[in-house]
Amino acid sequence: MIPAVVMLLSLGLCIAAALTLWWMLHAWRTPETLQSTRFAEPDGDHQLTFSLLVPARHEERVLEHTIKRLLQSRHTNFQILIIVGHDDPGTAAVAQRMAESHPDRVSVVVDDHETKNKPKALNTALSHCEGDIVGVFDAEDIVHPDLLTHVDHAFRATGADVVQGGVQLVNFHSSWYSLRNCLEYFFWFRSRLHLQAQKGFIPLGGNTVFVRTDVLREAGGWDPGCLAEDCDLGVRLSSRGCKVVVAYDSLLVTREETPGSVRGLFKQRTRWNQGFLQVLRKGDWRRLPSFRQRVLARYTLSSPFVQAFTGIAIPLGLGIALFLDVPVSVTLVAFLPVVPTLATLAFEAVGLHDFGSQYGVRVHVVHYLKLVLGAPLYMVILAAAAIRAVWRERTGRTDWELTRHVGAHLN
Numbered sequence: 001m002i003p004a005v006v007m008l009l010s011l012g013l014c015i016a017a018a019l020t021l022w023w024m025l026h027a028w029r030t031p032e033t034l035q036s037t038r039f040a041e042p043d044g045d046h047q048l049t050f051s052l053l054v055p056a057r058h059e060e061r062v063l064e065h066t067i068k069r070l071l072q073s074r075h076t077n078f079q080i081l082i083i084v085g086h087d088d089p090g091t092a093a094v095a096q097r098m099a100e101s102h103p104d105r106v107s108v109v110v111d112d113h114e115t116k117n118k119p120k121a122l123n124t125a126l127s128h129c130e131g132d133i134v135g136v137f138d139a140e141d142i143v144h145p146d147l148l149t150h151v152d153h154a155f156r157a158t159g160a161d162v163v164q165g166g167v168q169l170v171n172f173h174s175s176w177y178s179l180r181n182c183l184e185y186f187f188w189f190r191s192r193l194h195l196q197a198q199k200g201f202i203p204l205g206g207n208t209v210f211v212r213t214d215v216l217r218e219a220g221g222w223d224p225g226c227l228a229e230d231c232d233l234g235v236r237l238s239s240r241g242c243k244v245v246v247a248y249d250s251l252l253v254t255r256e257e258t259p260g261s262v263r264g265l266f267k268q269r270t271r272w273n274q275g276f277l278q279v280l281r282k283g284d285w286r287r288l289p290s291f292r293q294r295v296l297a298r299y300t301l302s303s304p305f306v307q308a309f310t311g312i313a314i315p316l317g318l319g320i321a322l323f324l325d326v327p328v329s330v331t332l333v334a335f336l337p338v339v340p341t342l343a344t345l346a347f348e349a350v351g352l353h354d355f356g357s358q359y360g361v362r363v364h365v366v367h368y369l370k371l372v373l374g375a376p377l378y379m380v381i382l383a384a385a386a387i388r389a390v391w392r393e394r395t396g397r398t399d400w401e402l403t404r405h406v407g408a409h410l411n
Contacts, residue, residue, distance in 0.1 A: 010336050016306055017340035025347060027191035027248075037194050039247040042153035050078035050148055051129035051213065052137060055111075055121040057402060059139035060090045066141050067098045071105060075148035080106045081128055083121040091139075117400040118206075119222035119229035126221050135210045136230075142255040143208075150252060151210050158245050161215045162237060164193060165208035166248035170255045170359060172367070177265060178258040179370050180378045183348055186355050190248050196300070197246045201285070201293045203276070203300060204234030204244075208254040215242060223282075227398065228275020235279050235297065239287040250358035259403055266385050267401040273304035273389030274398075281393075307386035310379075345372060 027037050052070060056063045063082070070080055080102075082095040092108070099106040109125045122136065133155065137143060147165060154163045166189045172182040189205065196202040209230065219236055222229040237244065259265040279285070285297035349368055356363035392398075 013310060013337040014340060016310070017337055017344065021340050021344050021347065023192050023195055024187045024344070025191065026195040037190065037247065038249045039150040039154060039252060040157060042149050044149070045156075046076045046149065046152055048077070048133050048152045048155060049131035050075065050133050050135055050152075050210075051131035052078055052080045052135045053083060053122055053125050053129075054080060054137050054139055054141075055083040055118050055125075056091050056095065056139035057085055057088055057116060057121075058091060058404070060094055062140040063091060063094045064098060066137065066139055066143070067095075067106065069141070069143050069145075070137070071102060072145045073143070073148050074145045075152065077131070078105070078148060079130060081109050081125045082106065083109045083111055083125045085116050085121075086110050086112050087116075117224070117227075119226060120224045122229070123221045123224060126217065129213055132213060133210050134213050134216050136207050137254065138207045138256065140256055141207060144252045144254075147208075147252050147254070150247070150249075154245055154247060155210070155212075159243060160245040161212050161242035162204070162234075162244040163210045164197070164202070164204055164244060164246045165210070166190070166250075166253035167205050167208050168250070168253040168255055168359075169258050171257050172355070172361070174258060176370050176374045177262060177378055177381070179352075179367060180374055181258040181265065183351055183355065183371070186351060187348075189246075189253070193246045194248070196296075197244045199293060199296055200290070201238045201288060201297045201300070202234045202244050202246070203228070203231035203279075204237075206230040209233075211237070225398065226275055226278050227271045227400065228279060231272075231275055231301075232279045232282070232284075235301075236284050238293075238297075239284050241289070262381065264403055266381055266388075268403045269382055269385035270388045270392065271401050273307070273386045274393050276301050276304055277389060277393045278398075304386045304389050307383055308390050310383060345375060 027034050054063075054066065054070070067080060067082065070078075082098065084092040084095050092110075095108045099108045107128065109128055111121045111124045113120045113124070126134070133151070135148075135151070151163050151165065154160060167185060168189065169178070169182040169185045172179045193202060193205070207230075211233075215237070219233070219240065223232045226232040234244070259268050280298070280301035285294060285301065288294050288297055348371060352363055352367065352371055355361075
């Protein structure tokens with residue numbers, strides 16, 4: 001019985017790891033695929049108007065820098081709505097100062113909800129949006145001045161309902177885990193999201209996402225109770241047949257920082273994983289038109305279960321294979337997941353080199369060592385966060401655990 005279980009677990013894990021690797025490398029399959037993931041060259045016209053939402057909670061350190069960067073946009077038609085809590089005087093003071101300095105562009109919206117979270121803040125501001133397009137940015141974002149011009153052209157050239165721009169963590173040098181965190185974003189926004197959009201099912205990113213205002217209002221805005229409001233919005237819009245265009249250009253990406261501690265990373269991943277489970281349970285994905293889309297949706301939204309299962313099954317399977325008296329064939333099968341794992345490490349090393357080239361940073365031997373040596377512990381953290389997310393969802397805990405920002409990416 002035990003050998004059969006070990007073999008089934010190992011084969012399942014091997015297939016899951018191979019699928020993840022294949023999707024991770026989608027953008028690099030052909031030169032044409034890679035080129036298609038970028039923004040097309042804009043025509044220079046500014047025909048659309050933008051309402052840019054910036055929810056900010058306890059973000060005194062970074063908010064002013066973000067708003068100043070947004071104000072440098074070369075697009076001519078946009079408004080900035082900073083959303084602050086009624087119980088956050090520090091952030092409100094920064095927001096008010098920016099609004100007073102730029103009354104033609106910047107407004108402050110106060111979120112009076114007793115229990116605060118990002119989707120409630122965004123919904124509070126939705127009625128104040130005057131633009132054709134609603135864009136969302138986080139309070140620590142570094143936004144390129146030409147981004148809105150490219151997004152404007154992307155909407156008009158493709159007929160899209162949604163345009164998802166690239167987001168990239170850049171402070172890969174800050175800690176041992178920040179390097180792996182940066183690479184995760186690199187592969188996710190550079191490659192994986194393009195595949196998801198191509199298949200007609202996409203969990204949107206949390207910022208640098210732009211939605212036609214009428215489409216967003218018809219969809220009811222954001223789910224105020226969801227811990228992954230971006231994923232939920234993407235699923236609902238996908239199920240409505242909305243066209244989503246994804247574009248990644250290293251020059252135009254929105255730059256962000258990694259969580260400032262392992263604890264912060266752990267809580268952030270818990271929140272995201274639990275949000276995926278909430279969206280899975282809601283079942284909007286069941287309205288997707290094709291069977292393949294629904295299979296992809298179920299698998300994507302079930303990823304916290306897969307990650308939690310992986311964290312338990314891999315050490316258990318290897319332990320049984322090594323320390324119990326099982327046939328050699330079982331031991332060999334138990335080590336099958338190691339093959340795609342090693343292949344993933346190899347491609348991550350190539351990706352790290354590409355990341356360094358695109359962002360003009362020097363990648364040294366020590367960074368490759370950190371990438372490899374940090375992999376097992378990083379996987380443990382992600383698996384533990386997934387297990388915690390499953391437990392929180394099972395016990396009904398849905399409080400929002402805020403990720404703090406210190407501006408590590410501003411240097």
